Amino acid sequence: MALQAATLLPSALSLHKEGKSNAALKETTLFGVSVSNHLKADFISSSKLSKDFRRRSSLGTIRAQTVSAPEISQAASEEKKTLRKGNVIITGASSGLGLAAAKAISETGKWHVIMACRNFLKAEKAAKSAGISKENYTVMHLDLASLESVRQFADAFRQSGRPLDVLVCNAAVYFPTAKEPTYTAEGFELSVGTNHLGHFLLSRLLLDDLKQSDYPQKHLIIVGSITGNTNTLAGNVPPKANLGDLRGLSSGLTGRDSSPMIDGGQFDGAKAYKDSKVCNMLTMQEFHRRFHEETGISFASLYPGCIAETGLFREHIPLFRLLFPPFQKYITKGYVSEEEAGKRLAQVISDPSLSKSGVYWSWNKNSSSFENRLSKEASDSEKARKLWEISEKLVGLA
Ligand code: LMG
Ligand code: NDP
Ligand code: PMR
Secondary structure, three states: OHHHHHHHHHHHHOOOOOOOEOOOOOHHHHHHOOHHHHHHHHHHOOOHHHHHHHHHHHHHHHHHHOOOOHHHHHHHHHHHHHOOOEEEEEEOOOOHHHHHHHHHHHOOOOEEEEEEEOOHHHHHHHHHHHOOOHHHEEEEEOOOOOHHHHHHHHHHHHHOOOOOOEEEEOOOOOOOOOOOOOEOOOOOEHHHHHHHHHHHHHHHHHHHHHHHOOOOOOEEEEEOOHHHOOOOOHHHOOOOOOOOOOHHHHOOOOOOOOOOOOOOOOOOHHHHHHHHHHHHHHHHHHHHHHHHHHHOOEEEEEOOOEOOOOHHHOOOOHHHHHHHHHHHHHHHOOEOOHHHHHHHHHHHHHOHHHOOOOEEEEEEOOOOEEEOOOOOHHHOHHHHHHHHHHHHHHOOOO
8 A cells, every 4th residue: 555655646746636725735835845834833723712712602692691671672582583593413523523513613602512423421521521511512322333223313303302403424434454344233334334324314314304494504514525536636545436336335235245345346444435435425416406406405515624633543553643644734735633624514514605505615725615526426416316226225215
């Protein structure tokens, strides 16, 4: 792999088509940037922002509670109507991007976060240590590697009586060093089973709830990634994503009498993850085509930047975990902190200027969002339709 990656580099440099993306590896910035400047910048970015946020959100609460004069009480109740807290479910909010987004969005004071997590205790602890106020979050159990658990979660959420305004499919697993596949409760290869099939069922089950929302922001967000997009340098680091003709998926990804890989090939953990991200981006677009006009729900995906220190890399070799962050910071310049990535996802959740449907959002070096282009495969509508139909069968919806 090291050799493959190294030999890829010279040709890969000219592959960059990300336009303004912060993910871009530019020849000019590769060797020309002073490392010390970057080190300074990194040290300056502190937790100041979270303190500012907290101050703002507590002010918001006080203002809402102190309105008492009769002439303004009607206005206040009008305001209350429009200002009810939004409810957002974030899967995998117990670490990394999901936790950072939960923190960022709850600190606005305008959202209640349902942290949908497989490890209840870990999620509670994570919320506490991130400083998310009790009244701004609820932890609910969800194990995406079990379709039964997904169904139970959807039922339990409905029984809670909360309206649903935004669903964020964020959780993921990545097994870069696994020699053999592992499986979900229903026997699907674990990365595609969790990252795609679990989320596919969850989104389908909760679509009606989203539809009924009267909130200004009404979104289904599915986190994608640059590594699933072969129109980028990062997407060309082998093994590359490729769903082929979906023959492995059609056979159920069981690895027994059929392949555990979507394209029907040999098991490769890194490829399975990248394939699952392509599924995430295709699914978002298929949702958009089928349901945007009818429901008014906005469907979006995003690449928040390379968050090189999250739990996603927990299964990677220690050397990778050591070198990957500086590599992304100083060489590719694609690095973002969990805090910054969390703010980006929070933007897609609540910023009206990012409410366009069917979009794959990315951010440039100045942290400005833009509508990015997906690779040929990740925007293939015929493949998206086929993926949808096969996935429906696998999760028991058809
Ligand atoms: C594989 O491991 C798994 O084995 C496989 O199962 C699969 O999971 C796959 O795609 C997933 O990954 C990957 C393994 C080897 O990765 C690593 O162990 C580390 C890779 C990360 C980065 C490489 C680090 C390079 C050195 C960085 C130092 C950083 C510090 C900079 C800042 C200094 C501050 C003081 O695979 C690799 O990918 C390794 C490839 C090694 C080549 C590295 C070159 C990258 C540099 C890019 C610049 C290029 C310029 C070259 C030209 C020089 C000419 C003068
Ligand atoms: P983390 O590992 O930090 O977070 C992943 C989360 O998913 C964890 O909370 C984890 O739970 C949860 N999870 C895993 N399996 C399940 C399951 N079966 N049921 C419920 N929850 C589960 O990684 P990141 O924050 O990096 O990843 C978040 C998203 O961002 C992913 O979709 C990833 O593909 C995407 N992404 C990440 C990038 C990066 O550079 N890190 C770049 C581009 C996209 P637990 O805490 O219990 O392990
Ligand atoms: Mg990649 C612009 C260059 C760029 C960016 C933005 C990423 C993001 N990566 C880039 C370039 C390179 N990477 C290059 C040149 C190499 C060869 C040295 C390289 C290697 C590499 C590895 C081994 N990169 C990786 C790995 C992983 O194991 C990660 C992965 O593919 O997980 C599926 C990864 C990533 N690089 C990224 C991002 C965002 C990842 C994390 C994967 C994801 O969340 O989708």
